[in-house]
Amino acid sequence: MRDRDHPTGPGRRSALLRFGGALGAVALGACGRGPESTAPGAEFALDELPPGGRRLLVVDGDPVEVTHTESGLVARSLVCTHFGCPLRWDAAKNQYVCPCHEGAFGADGRPVAGPPVRPLRVLPVRVEAGRVRVEPAPS
Numbered sequence: 001m002r003d004r005d006h007p008t009g010p011g012r013r014s015a016l017l018r019f020g021g022a023l024g025a026v027a028l029g030a031c032g033r034g035p036e037s038t039a040p041g042a043e044f045a046l047d048e049l050p051p052g053g054r055r056l057l058v059v060d061g062d063p064v065e066v067t068h069t070e071s072g073l074v075a076r077s078l079v080c081t082h083f084g085c086p087l088r089w090d091a092a093k094n095q096y097v098c099p100c101h102e103g104a105f106g107a108d109g110r111p112v113a114g115p116p117v118r119p120l121r122v123l124p125v126r127v128e129a130g131r132v133r134v135e136p137a138p139s
């Protein structure tokens, strides 16, 4: 059983619903972009994500953030690895923060505070003909 499916946890769908609300209030302001798609994978034009930029997507029903780092594009799940709450990026702290149990993850996705012990999931990213495609994480 995955943590996000834990019976006492908030579950994946409720996490997504809460993410949707939080997205409008906080994440959109930070990133300037909304979810792209509810399809299993999601894509967008590479030139829409300049170096240093962040972009929010929905991939296979889960919130995902794509960052354009010096070493390339990285797609991370924004579902907390503790009990599945939606995360948000806190630029002042340089961390992904979880509102449920005060968990936090560094910019590299590793847990740095609170109960989470596993890093954020990284999803496959493919760039082809100027389009960025993010695939669901393998199970």
Ligand code: FES
Binding pocket: 080, 081, 082, 083, 084, 085, 098, 099, 100, 101, 102, 103, 104, 114, 115, 116
């Ligand atoms: S769900 Fe518990 S710290 Fe995120």
